[in-house]
């Protein structure tokens with residue numbers, strides 16, 4: 762394979778691995794949040810928190826030259842999955 766393409770792909774491999782580790786850590790914490798909510802009778806979703814977080818990350822995306830709409834969609838996808846986990850924990 763072309764050496765340049767190979768080097769780019771090695772970098773992509775490392776970034777993708779970091780993304781997986783970061784997502785795993787995030788879901789570890791959100792799992793703990795879900796258990797806390799289930800035992801303290803708190804609702805699975807917190808739309809106010811979501812709105813603040815999405816707005817903050819849209820701004821960070823702009824600063825980093827990343828598409829803020831893409832960033833919001835990506836975050837929404839993750840948050841929706843977290844909420845599904847929290848609903849399941851609440852149901853027991």
Ligand SMILES: C=C(O[C@@H]1C=C(C(=O)O)C=C[C@H]1O)C(=O)O
Pocket residue numbers: 791794805806807808810811814839840843844847
């Ligand atoms: C993790 C939480 O639960 C939900 C998931 C969120 C997220 O993944 O960022 C944010 C708010 C909540 O709808 C929380 O309340 O902090």
